[in-house]
Amino acid sequence: MKKSLVALAALAVAGVASAQSSVTLFGVVDATISSFSNKSEGALGRDVTKSQTVLRNSGYNSSRLGFRGTEDLGGGLSAGFWLEGAINNDDGTGAAGGGGLNFQRRSTVSLSGAFGEVRLGRDYTPTYWNDTVFDPFGANGVGTNLIVTANGYNNPGSVISQGGFIQNTTYSRASNSIGYFLPPNLGGFYGQVMYAFNEKTSYDPGALTPPTAAAIVNNPALLNTAGNERAGRYVGGRIGYANGPLDVALAYAQSTIASNYYAGTTNNLDTWNLGASYDFGVVKLFGEYSNAKQKQDTSSGIVAGATNPFGFREPGADGWLIGATVPVGPGVIRVSYSAVEYKNTGTYINQLFGFRPDPKADKFALGYVHNLSKRTALYATVARISNKNGADLTVGGPSFYTTTNALTGTLTPKSSTGYDLGIRHSF
Template identity: 70%
Template sequence: MKKSLVALAALAVAGVASAQSSVTLFGVVDAAISGYSNKTDATLQVGTINGVPIFGTQSITTSKTALTSSGYNSSRLGFRGTEDLGGGLAASFWLEAGINNDDGTGTATGGGLQFNRRSTVSLSGNFGEVRLGRDYTPTFWNDTVFDPFGTNGVGTNLISTANGYSSAGAASSGFTANNQYSRASNSVGYFLPPNLGGFYGQVMYAFNEKTTFDPGALTTTPVPAINGRAGRYVGGRVGYANGPLDVAAAYGVSTVASNFFVGNTQNLDTFNLGASYDFGVVKLFGEYSNAKIKLDQSAPLTINGVFGVSEPSAQGWLLGATVPVGPGLIRFAYSAVKYKDTLGARNQFFQVFPDPKADKFALGYVHNLSKRTALYATVARINNKDGADLTMGGSPAFYTATNVPTTPKNSTGYDLGIRHAF
């Protein structure tokens, strides 16, 4: 009898295992030698004449060389699987962790290995796919898909930098760092089925998971209780891909801050439109992006004695190309961003200061040794104007000093690396 029970248990386990149609271990290990250099103009005392100090402009450079990861593709370790439920229905999971292979840590806060890149379970069929967990936001896809450098390494476009993917420069230029820029946790997403003649799309809603009070007057005062609306994301993306053409538009709203007692909510509204066309000998890329902080408030506010509220924004553009050359690929991108109303309401109404802006040139080459292994090199330069201070991700900050006027000028960088995928 015991042998029969053991046999039945073995058959049950075998049946469960056979229903699991695929489980895959996958990953990328990408390492590079990277160099960064940032130039700042500082007004310093250069001498004296008859005891009177003489001031002049001096260029000061901060630089760093490092062994980095993810210069071409993001380093990661992941597991994914699919179970065929029959009748065209399937269940899937995807667990993907970012890794810093230069020091062996994870990319999540604290350095441990966490599934911070993607952590989802989904159900798919003829209706499309419903996906739950941590996933890419719809508005991020255009920034990375239509970037010849895929928002990796020193070639990452300035649209991505300004929108919060790289916090260096994004907040200090007067805009905002957005922790839901590339991914949103606690999300529910829906994807259209792939058999719509080239049309594709997705929508996402991410819960903020904050406690609310009814009646609202009982809301407790300590943060984050008063920030009850922050953390929510809602967005969507629709596109068309057929042959050499791919074009898509996306829109999303991320609640970045709120205050119940003051009665205001800050939303980061993002719209972008991107396209690519593959001519064979060259593939062209383009994107336009507009991100704006919108403030919903119960009463008008006054900033610096000026009636009204500044709503800072960042407009961005990208033009790029890839050119296949034998086993390799030449990559080029020009991107630019212009901030507006980042210096407060006084600038918004009277235009006292010019709007900060920056542009970036990036050039790279990828040499494929095989389908999984590649060598790559990338160089890039950012030119800042009118107070913008954007830098390469991972680079040192611009020089600053107390009571010394400084002006960020340019940031340069390079990546020399190897990527292996498995």
């Protein structure tokens, strides 16, 4: 009798808990056959093409596995968590970097109420949302717009070799972040702000920052890696309005991508973008403009002076996109045209006298998604990039062949073509 009462009590407690909280397992498994062909133009009229065909993942939606849950705390408050990791279903290695599953796509805990939502952990940055929401291809596969490819600065083919761009590790996501989201009952207005800590160690007095000033005097090469105490910080926000067929949003952020205590420099990447979409029913139109500038703040360093003594503008990139989706029966046609132009790349002399025109590239992408059900779809995408003036953007695959030799002469990145043929299943 006592055992029966204990069992009934346990069931009652479990029923209350399940009514107040929920945990969901979710994911996407996306596999695609992808082919790439990247051609370099030779000065002697002999082109060199590097090609590759692979089976990979995430051609339509990013493959992932996640857990999310909420708990009703009463009084209009709720707590939530979200743990989401990338999976490589093409080879079964789990996380994007190989090895076991991690939760680097998103790992957050949050508190929500009438005030909105406060979210802590690793999350998408406000500026990245416009790049993916207002792209018909959603920043996946060979169709991904050039704004995403270029403004990440840490992706293959981002003109890093063309003149001074520094990798931006907080382009799409930022770790160690605090975010705030407006409540959803503001008549269509939405927004978020985010601050991400760099978690670096600071020294007072600053001359004790490793490597020390004395060590740099003995080995000047250490200056280039000394005191990167501000890199990794991110601060940004996004404000938008969505009502009926219209969605428009503006975002701005500053990412600290490098610093050097001894040289007295801090490099920030300032980014702003404006995107919009409008659904006419028979067609949905997309558009976005993006501007990114790498700025360097300079003070009198302990060992070296200013690295930008003449005050020339730092490198940057302007990008734009127009696109559309057209529903056709159980499927949808996707199309986009995007372009990017780099500014102020190369040396001061190039900038001063215009010896080198600005690198630029444009891209056309066309695709079709056939929905077999709400969770399963077949898709096909083809895309082509044309590079000019030294730009080296690709749709994926191997880098351009640029080694100068007697057979080809000087080689310049020219075009990149690719396609995806795949299947996506979500659960």
